[in-house]
Amino acid sequence: MTINSPIHVIGGGLAGSEAAWQIAHQGVPVILHEMRPVRTTDAHKTDGLAELVCSNSFRSDDWETNAVGLLHEEMRRMNSLILAAGDRQKLPAGGALAVDRDAFSADVTARLSEHPLVTIVRSEVAGLPPADWDNVVVATGPLTSPALSEAVRARTGEGELAFFDAIAPVIHLDSIDQTIVWRQSRYDKAGPGGTGADYLNCPMSKDEYEAFIDAMLAGEKTVFKEWEASTPYFDGCLPVEVMAERGRDTLRFGPMKPVGLTDPRTGRRPYAVVQLRQDNAHGTLWNMVGFQTKLKHGEQVRVFRMIPGLQDADFARLGGLHRNTFLNSPKLLDGGLRLKAEPRLRFAGQITGVEGYVESAAIGLLAGRFAAADRTGRDAGPPPATTALGALLAHITGGHLLDGSDGGSSSFQPMNINYGLLPPLDEAPTTDADGRKLKGKARGAEKKRLMSRRALADLGQWIAAREPAET
Numbered sequence: 001m002t003i004n005s006p007i008h009v010i011g012g013g014l015a016g017s018e019a020a021w022q023i024a025h026q027g028v029p030v031i032l033h034e035m036r037p038v039r040t041t042d043a044h045k046t047d048g049l050a051e052l053v054c055s056n057s058f059r060s061d062d063w064e065t066n067a068v069g070l071l072h073e074e075m076r077r078m079n080s081l082i083l084a085a086g087d088r089q090k091l092p093a094g095g096a097l098a099v100d101r102d103a104f105s106a107d108v109t110a111r112l113s114e115h116p117l118v119t120i121v122r123s124e125v126a127g128l129p130p131a132d133w134d135n136v137v138v139a140t141g142p143l144t145s146p147a148l149s150e151a152v153r154a155r156t157g158e159g160e161l162a163f164f165d166a167i168a169p170v171i172h173l174d175s176i177d178q179t180i181v182w183r184q185s186r187y188d189k190a191g192p193g194g195t196g197a198d199y200l201n202c203p204m205s206k207d208e209y210e211a212f213i214d215a216m217l218a219g220e221k222t223v224f225k226e227w228e229a230s231t232p233y234f235d236g237c238l239p240v241e242v243m244a245e246r247g248r249d250t251l252r253f254g255p256m257k258p259v260g261l262t263d264p265r266t267g268r269r270p271y272a273v274v275q276l277r278q279d280n281a282h283g284t285l286w287n288m289v290g291f292q293t294k295l296k297h298g299e300q301v302r303v304f305r306m307i308p309g310l311q312d313a314d315f316a317r318l319g320g321l322h323r324n325t326f327l328n329s330p331k332l333l334d335g336g337l338r339l340k341a342e343p344r345l346r347f348a349g350q351i352t353g354v355e356g357y358v359e360s361a362a363i364g365l366l367a368g369r370f371a372a373a374d375r376t377g378r379d380a381g382p383p384p385a386t387t388a389l390g391a392l393l394a395h396i397t398g399g400h401l402l403d404g405s406d407g408g409s410s411s412f413q414p415m416n417i418n419y420g421l422l423p424p425l426d427e428a429p430t431t432d433a434d435g436r437k438l439k440g441k442a443r444g445a446e447k448k449r450l451m452s453r454r455a456l457a458d459l460g461q462w463i464a465a466r467e468p469a470e471t
């Protein structure tokens with residue numbers, strides 16, 4: 001293969017469009033295969049590239065104190081098509097970046113159609129790509145066509161490609177009240193790789209438990225979309241409120257069972273327990289074990305803050321349950337997003353286990369650059385882990401802790417970008433720029449500011465070392 005042999009990108013959504021753009025921008029020809037309008041998904045309505053299937057918002061555009069805003073800024077500095085089109089087609093939306101969805105999709109479609117190195121083919125890739133496609137980016141999204149998802153599942157192994165996400169909330173460690181929770185594994189069992197004190201435990205008295213069950217039963221839930229409802233709940237993925245509906249004690253004998261745990265404050269076993277398990281290698285994020293839920297987001301915050309120790313919880317991710325095709329990426333993909341078992345196939349977008357328009361496009365950006373670098377022999381390398389781009393990549397390719405100790409084969413579930421994915425600062429700030437002592441929210445905001453500045457400085461150096469022309 002020569003530098004003029006095309007790279008194939010499958011799927012012209014947020015990730016595939018960005019990947020194709022990045023590849024072409026590196027001077028490599030690219031063929032973008034999009035199945036719409038020949039075939040479509042249950043959510044898409046048009047034949048436009050990068051169609052936004054639901055909200056028209058890319059969320060906060062504040063790069064200083066919001067992680068998705070930081071990701072926007074990093075992508076702008078990396079010549080992102082999705083961010084440039086978003087900026088061109090933006091609508092007034094306060095601090096958020098919201099776009100005119102039709103104009104945005106038309107803009108992306110036009111830029112790619114006009115690019116001399118991009119060819120757009122409107123057809124489904126209905127199985128693994130032909131053997132002579134040596135460099136492929138698969139960006140077919142949460143609603144990948146059945147023929148291709150079956151082929152990927154056959155290649156990756158049963159159980160390594162999920163068709164539903166069952167997301168339990170994830171909480172920032174520094175918002176958990178350490179005077180109430182304690183570290184202990186059930187019966188102090190160390191298990192493989194554990195210490196016997198691997199979980200954070202939130203104890204509940206009988207009254208607290210009863211009030212919690214009442215709140216959960218009364219809480220407003222989201223409903224499945226019509227096409228999602230035909231798929232039944234999977235074993236082990238029952239929403240916590242559905243379990244509560246089956247009997248007031250079901251949770252106390254299920255995920256909230258207190259057996260093998262002793263509250264050091266009382267010396268006794270509590271009436272019920274909510275367990276939190278470490279979610280990332282940095283140890284900054286903890287997920288609520290067994291708490292996948294369809295409670296509305298506002299209700300989750302209200303109800304879950306009733307749990308002792310979580311009264312001030314800052315949620316990095318709230319729970320949910322959706323149709324969603326995604327890989328067990330930390331196990332299957334290498335650091336360059338290639339399938340370890342078949343490195344010609346690289347994955348991008350939501351199918352890699354990131355969540356959201358911007359995150360999907362961000363992984364498309366990296367996959368496109370990595371694919372082009374393979375072709376040209378230039379060093380793409382991963383962006384520093386201190387950047388939002390690098391942190392997201394690190395999370396899906398290994399930073400998330402794969403955990404089998406609760407009996408599940410994988411606890412990997414889709415993730416939005418958040419500051420908990422970035423390595424903590426060497427030293428947390430105690431004073432502001434004027435030397436005033438920082439407390440509470442102001443301290444948290446200053447921490448984010450410092451992490452954002454570190455990210456952009458590190459990204460700048462990384463870009464300068466690789467692409468002097470772009471600095």
Ligand SMILES: Cc1cc2nc3c(=O)[nH]c(=O)nc-3n(C[C@H](O)[C@H](O)[C@H](O)COP(=O)(O)OP(=O)(O)OC[C@H]3O[C@@H](n4cnc5c(N)ncnc54)[C@H](O)[C@@H]3O)c2cc1C
Pocket residue numbers: 010011012013014015016033034035036040041043044050051052053054055056123124125126127139140141142143144145148323348349350351355356357358360361
């Ligand atoms: C119903 C729904 C609502 C969502 N709402 C939001 C939201 O409001 N905000 C948010 O941030 N995120 C939302 N998401 C999550 C997610 O960020 C988006 O789905 C996002 O579009 C994912 O980007 P992607 O490029 O990975 O996939 P997509 O944008 O879905 O792109 C995949 C493309 O691949 C094509 N394709 C699929 N299979 C094949 C094949 N075999 N051959 C050729 N082409 C193929 C599809 O037609 C599609 O164009 C939602 C997801 C769903 C399913």
